Amino acid sequence: MGKDNFYITTPIYYVNGKPHIGHAYTTILADVLTRYYRLLGVESYFLTGTDEHGSKIQEAAEKNGITPKEQCDATVARFIELWKKLEITNDDFIRTTEERHKIVVQKILQDLFDKGLIYKAEYKGWYCVPCERFFLEKDIVDGNLCPECKRPVKELVESNYFFKMSKYQDWLINYIKEHPDFIQPAFRANETLGFLRQPLSDLCISRPKARLSWGIELPFDNNYVCYVWFDALVNYISAIGYLSDEKKFKKWWPASFHLMAKDILTTHTVYWPIMLKAMGLEMPRTIFAHGWWLTDNEKMSKSLDNVVDPMSMSEKYGVDAFRYFLLAEMALGQDASFTEGGFIQRYNTDLANDLGNFLNRVTKFILKQDNPLIPKPSAKNEDDKEFIKEVLNAVNIMEDSIMNMRLNKGIEAVLGAVRAGNRYMEKTAPWKLVKEGNIERLNSVLYNAAEALRIISGLLYPVIPEKANVIRKSLGISDDKIVIDELKVWEKLAPGLKVFDTGVLFPRIELTEQKTEEKAKETKIVKESKEFKGTVDLITIDEFFKAKLKTAKVLTAEKVKNTEKLLKLTVQIGNESRQVVAGIAQYYTPESIIGKTIVVVSNLKPAKICGLESNGMLLAAKVDGQLKIVTIDGDVPSGASVG
Ligand code: MSP
Secondary structure (H helix, E strand, O other): OOOEEEEEEEEEEEOOOOOOOHHHHHHHHHHHHHHHHHOOOOEEEEEEEEEEEOOHHHHHHHHHHHOOOHHHHHHHHHHHHHHHOOOOOEEEEEOOOOOHHHHHHHHHHHHHHOOOEEEEEEEEEEEEEOOOOEOOOOHHHHOOOOOOOOOOOOEEEEEEEEEEOOOHHHHHHHHHHHHHHHHEEEHHHHHHHHHOOOOOOOEEEEEEOOOOOOOOOOOOOEEEEOOOOHHHHOOOOOOOOOOOOOOOHHHOOOOOOOEHHHHHHHHHHHHHHHHHHHHHOOOOOEEEEEEEEEEOOOOOOOHHHOOOHHHHHHHOHHHHHHHHHHHHHHOOOOOEEHHHHHHHHHHHHHHHHHHHHHHEEEEEEEEHHOOOEEEOOOOOOOHHHHHOOOOOHHHHHHHHHHHHHHHHHHHHHHEEEEEEHHHHHHHHOOHHHHHHHHHHHHHHHHEEEEEHHHHHHHOOOOHHHHHHHHOOOOOOOOOOOOOOHHHHHOOOOOOOEEEEOOOOOOOOOOOOHHHHHHHHHHHHOEEEEEEEEOOOOOHHHHHHHOEEEEEEEEEEEEOOOOOOOEEEEEEEEEOOEEEEEOOOOOOHHHHOOOOEEEEEOOOOOEEOOOOOEEOOOEEEEOOOEEEEEEEEEOOOOOOEEEE
């Protein structure tokens, strides 16, 4: 670490809309890591906050008919309320509209200006309002689209101030190459190095007030405000006392981790290190970019109206279950898909069936004894030893997974120990031991199972703090201080503690048919190509054109006997007529589809569906349990190529 404490940050979130699951994820991840470091006895500091300047916020305020400050205050309240609900234990919350931040940004700007690292020049560029970024002509896609978000950009010519970023390009390339931990996962470092292969432009760090007034004024020219990213990145040091409380700053800087998703990689791995270098400050130890939460393999965004609301999810299913799902489901670095069906399935399996059941079996059994106390163990047999080994191994795996940012692997190992616990109960069959009157063995079995639960609850505490405490309470543990080192030692649980019935830990959620179906179809981890270029699972145009899409006219249609879902169609594709079997009978009657011009994949290998040959597949969109066939706008003959 280079220093013996732990300082972690999340991005500071924009306040133009309410918080969503992506914001919740990064913040929960930071919280869980911080809680683990605290258990390891490492002094920790966890910072989150809000990014409140810039045109995004100004425009949202205008749209809502309020002032930018009112827009910020209202949205910040929602973030704070959500963090409280989600049991986030941040040490500080920084708002970029606070004086403590603004003063530091201005001091830095003045200092860089005095050093000749900021200069004024005329600038011609393309500006993307949603991304708050300027791009050069060469970066623009299809004439007028933003290379990042693919939305239209505006051309602008104006005088502005520039930060001499280009001066540090070679230094940054070398720094990244010499510090393998600096950008993680490693493929993100390669992505940054790829970006740095082209000449780096100087960064435009001002906006004329005539165009944008909502920002921090430049200390050397009051006609301008500071570019929002230059202002925002400074939060990581202004919050811990840079240029205001040097003792505090020295204690926490450099940061151990800057966490974020891949969408803001470049600003963190290029702009920020160069800003720090120009200020003469040390680099953060690790900049870690995780993947995206997707719905239906699309990034969640307000404009697509596919955003999962973390507040309602945690109200509906409980905070701990929500935290657990997010961390267990996402492999750090890769994208993951969120569906309610997938959530319920994992909840029922891991939390209700495995963990809840194990606790229930153990405590109920002890409570049935004359003396409902943690019993005293005696000699261990082979079954005990094997079980103990698996539980203690989970402690090591979990610790390792924290150090290597593979939290889902650690959680998996703990759940492995839980399952081993359920198997142990079955194998040792305490109910038989009671019948046989073998009290000594019974006591050993129940002790081992309870001791495993002490360790398991300790390991899961950072992820499910409230429920972990419930488990500890049911085992009679009153001390709420968990120490990782004590989880590595077997037989720390004191015999004689009074066991309590704390009720059902995670009540089962009954799955509706639709949600089960959703789960089967949609919850899959989306493996990401290492060649990531900004969206998920990119394919080349050649790959796309391998699928021959053609217009097809539906000539006949009939229901397939003894099935609910299938229609047998005859379609005309140019001069050819073909049979296609499609699962659309619940959404289209045969009459309603005859005569339509649809789109089919014409070069699919023939398949047998319920004994009928199908030669092609039609395209359809499925939303909220509705299915709509893709049709063609206007009069187009069958057999025309689509693409
Ligand atoms: N204000 C800037 C960050 C400045 S940091 C100096 C910003 N804000 S944001 O509100 O757009 O938040 C982006 C971050 O929110 C992502 O980097 C990630 O941490 C989190 N997420 C937002 N959407 C996400 C997903 N769909 N999935 C996972 N996390 C995402 O960018």
